[in-house]
Amino acid sequence: MSLEILISVAFGGAFLTYFAGKISSKLRDILAVFFSLALVVIVSYLYKVETKFLLYNEFFGLPLVIRLNPMAWFFAIAIVSLSALAVIYSLSYMKHRERTDYYYFMLLLINAAMLAIVLSGDLVSFFISWEIMSWSTFLLISYNRNGALPAGIKYIVMSLIGSMCMLVGILSIYTSFHTVNISEIANHMATASSTYKLFLLVIFSITFGIKNAVMPLHTWLPDAYAESPSPFSAVLSGMLTRMGIFGFLLIMFVIVGAENTLYVGKGFFSYHSILAWLGAITIVIPTFIAMLQNDAKKLLAWHGIGQGGYMIVGIAFGTSLGLAGGIFHTLNHAIYIILLFLSVGAIEYSTNGLRDLNSLGGLFKKMPVAFLGGLLGICGLIGIPLTNGFVSKWLIYKTLILGKAPFLAFAALLGTWGTILSVFKFLHNLFLGQLPREHQNIKKTPLTMQIPIVILSLTILLFGILPGLPLKVINSIIVSYGFNSLNISIWGISSETGTLNMINIFTALLVVGSIFWFIFRAARKSTTVDQYDNYAAGAAIPKDKYNYTVEFYAPFYRMASPFLKDIFDVLYQKIAQFTEFLCDTIRKIYTGYIGDYVLYIILFLAFLISAQLKWSVF
Numbered sequence: 001m002s003l004e005i006l007i008s009v010a011f012g013g014a015f016l017t018y019f020a021g022k023i024s025s026k027l028r029d030i031l032a033v034f035f036s037l038a039l040v041v042i043v044s045y046l047y048k049v050e051t052k053f054l055l056y057n058e059f060f061g062l063p064l065v066i067r068l069n070p071m072a073w074f075f076a077i078a079i080v081s082l083s084a085l086a087v088i089y090s091l092s093y094m095k096h097r098e099r100t101d102y103y104y105f106m107l108l109l110i111n112a113a114m115l116a117i118v119l120s121g122d123l124v125s126f127f128i129s130w131e132i133m134s135w136s137t138f139l140l141i142s143y144n145r146n147g148a149l150p151a152g153i154k155y156i157v158m159s160l161i162g163s164m165c166m167l168v169g170i171l172s173i174y175t176s177f178h179t180v181n182i183s184e185i186a187n188h189m190a191t192a193s194s195t196y197k198l199f200l201l202v203i204f205s206i207t208f209g210i211k212n213a214v215m216p217l218h219t220w221l222p223d224a225y226a227e228s229p230s231p232f233s234a235v236l237s238g239m240l241t242r243m244g245i246f247g248f249l250l251i252m253f254v255i256v257g258a259e260n261t262l263y264v265g266k267g268f269f270s271y272h273s274i275l276a277w278l279g280a281i282t283i284v285i286p287t288f289i290a291m292l293q294n295d296a297k298k299l300l301a302w303h304g305i306g307q308g309g310y311m312i313v314g315i316a317f318g319t320s321l322g323l324a325g326g327i328f329h330t331l332n333h334a335i336y337i338i339l340l341f342l343s344v345g346a347i348e349y350s351t352n353g354l355r356d357l358n359s360l361g362g363l364f365k366k367m368p369v370a371f372l373g374g375l376l377g378i379c380g381l382i383g384i385p386l387t388n389g390f391v392s393k394w395l396i397y398k399t400l401i402l403g404k405a406p407f408l409a410f411a412a413l414l415g416t417w418g419t420i421l422s423v424f425k426f427l428h429n430l431f432l433g434q435l436p437r438e439h440q441n442i443k444k445t446p447l448t449m450q451i452p453i454v455i456l457s458l459t460i461l462l463f464g465i466l467p468g469l470p471l472k473v474i475n476s477i478i479v480s481y482g483f484n485s486l487n488i489s490i491w492g493i494s495s496e497t498g499t500l501n502m503i504n505i506f507t508a509l510l511v512v513g514s515i516f517w518f519i520f521r522a523a524r525k526s527t528t529v530d531q532y533d534n535y536a537a538g539a540a541i542p543k544d545k546y547n548y549t550v551e552f553y554a555p556f557y558r559m560a561s562p563f564l565k566d567i568f569d570v571l572y573q574k575i576a577q578f579t580e581f582l583c584d585t586i587r588k589i590y591t592g593y594i595g596d597y598v599l600y601i602i603l604f605l606a607f608l609i610s611a612q613l614k615w616s617v618f
Contacts, residue, residue: 003051003066003119006042009035010112014105021101029091032104036084039115043076062180065121070476071254075118075246078331079239082338083111085452089342090231092446093349097229103143107232110136114239118246123170123180130166130243134159137240140232141224151223158220162207169203185255197256198264201271204251212244213305214312215282216568225301230345233297237304237341238334245311245330252315253323253481262318272316279312280411287418291425296344296355299426300337303381306415307333313412314396317403320483321495325395327474332388332463336380339456343373346449347430350442357425362435366442371431373453378423380460383416385505388463391471391492394500402497465502466490 013035021028051068068076087107094100113133120126134156142152174180176196177188189197206217213221221241225233252261252272264271283306290302311333314326347363347370348355364371380389393416400409463470468490479485486493492500589600 009038010115014108014112017108018101018105032087036087039080040084043080062124064125066119067121070480072118074473076115079114082238082334083235086231086235089449089452091448093231093345106136106140121182141228143229148227151227155220155224158210162210165203166207169200189256194264197260208244208247212308214278218305219569219572221305222298222301226297230341230348234338234341238338242330258481272318276313276316279309279316280408282309283415284411287415291422294357296357300340304337310396317399319399320478320486321395322399323478324474324486325392325399329392331470332392335456335459336377339373340377342453343370346370346445350445357429360430361433364431369450369453373457374427376457376460378427382419386464387460391467465506467492
């Protein structure tokens with residue numbers, strides 16, 4: 001099956017769905033689901049197929065190429081599968097919203113653009129697809145207007161900075177090698193100087209660092225995640241942001257090459273070492289800022305930044321094990337963060353838009369599927385055994401320990417501690433504790449919203465118990481970069497320094513769990529009481545509060561908040577205000593009066609005459 005058909009279905013499906021919405025909303029919904037699932041089938045069919053296709057021969061004298069290789073297929077299957085679940089989820093979530101034709105068009109267009117990015121065989125196709133993705137994302141972030149519009153503008157300004165850096169890099173490459181074909185550029189890179197390689201790594205790292213929200217280029221992300229419609233927040237956090245990771249892999253290990261990347265610079269000041277430390281900083285700071293959030297989506301947004309740091313540390317370390325951990329964590333994070341956003345979206349749907357952690361609680365019995373998604377999602381986020389996040393974090397931890405990087409390993413461990421502290425609040429304040437009286441009769445979550453949550457929950461366990469399924473594909477990616485192959489089995493991974501066998505861990509936990517179950521079954525039966533007939537620290541829980549953990553981290557917030565402010569966001573705001581002031585001052589020159597313009601001309605001529613006289617003296 002041709003890659004041309006795949007791209008045609010992706011982009012054509014977006015446009016057909018939009019026009020179908022003008023005829024019938026049911027037809028639009030059917031087509032949106034059909035095209036999303038069709039992409040999953042087509043990409044699955046292309047597994048282990050390596051192909052190259054000339055998309056257009058003369059685009060301003062340059063050939064446009066699409067190609068499929070292990071890295072492209074891995075990201076493509078993740079993109080289309082997770083996006084399909086978001087489309088299915090949207091059927092009920094967006095049902096009574098306005099401008100739904102526009103919403104589905106943009107969602108499918110973003111899906112198509114991401115697919116085109118990973119399939120691009122030349123930098124022009126890559127850049128065009130990147131811009132389609134960025135501008136469509138801006139329009140969907142701004143979908144809810146009001147507070148969403150500033151979030152969208154912040155995103156697109158940062159994206160434009162990244163796009164300009166990418167354009168400079170592409171023009172530089174074309175000037176140097178007279179080609180934009182990725183394979184040909186990689187061949188030419190052997191003759192390039194180390195200084196030029198460093199320039200390319202830095203200039204493209206700005207682009208991909210912005211998209212992946214690496215600190216200090218992260219400031220667009222919290223507001224963008226929080227203000228977007230929840231199904232799109234899931235896509236944005238799951239795969240769209242991780243186009244930055246795809247970009248890092250492309251520039252570091254395909255275009256510049258692994259050997260060149262790992263030997264640019266010396267010691268601590270080498271490129272990959274600095275990138276690893278930026279990843280470590282990105283792990284720690286956002287994770288503890290997440291602890292201070294009371295908005296469920298903002299809490300997840302800050303964790304999205306922090307988890308991106310793990311991916312950066314893994315791939316920047318530049319070993320087979322580190323790359324496996326970083327790439328696998330990209331997929332794992334996409335699965336559990338999408339699941340968490342969909343669970344929060346279900347709560348928003350059922351409670352008419354509430355997501356404040358201090359206004360909810362006790363929803364476990366009312367929303368068991370959303371609770372299951374939230375529970376397994378945070379288990380994956382923390383990295384608890386038998387979940388997918390455990391395996392990828394184990395690979396990253398082992399990489400750092402074997403690589404004798406104790407400070408980086410401590411930063412990764414510190415991030416996990418912070419994650420545990422913050423997601424405790426997330427889970428407890430949403431689903432446990434007392435159910436507020438106003439939520440006794442909340443809306444039931446529709447089946448189309450429950451199905452994606454169940455599928456993603458099962459996938460977390462599937463890839464946690466059988467990590468070899470995705471790791472075999474990841475191993476082929478690593479080998480294509482020139483690294484040594486890993487010893488992968490369906491249950492885990494083995495090496496000279498030890499073996500990770502998830503079936504053994506599963507069996508051990510099953511035995512321990514069974515023992516505890518029998519102990520509890522043999523104990524005295526519990527007595528059901530009214531939810532308000534209980535005490536906390538000797539005092540009855542007040543009926544106006546759902547539980548005693550409201551403002552649980554208030555003492556920590558008072559101590560830490562002065563030190564955990566996003567100073568980079570403040571800095572960028574100051575730069576924006578100065579730019580606005582400067583532009584407004586310059587604008588005042590244009591008064592509209594001819595006399596003023598004549599005066600400007602006279603003053604300019606006087607300046608030129610003075611400069612000429614001064615120059616004549618010398």
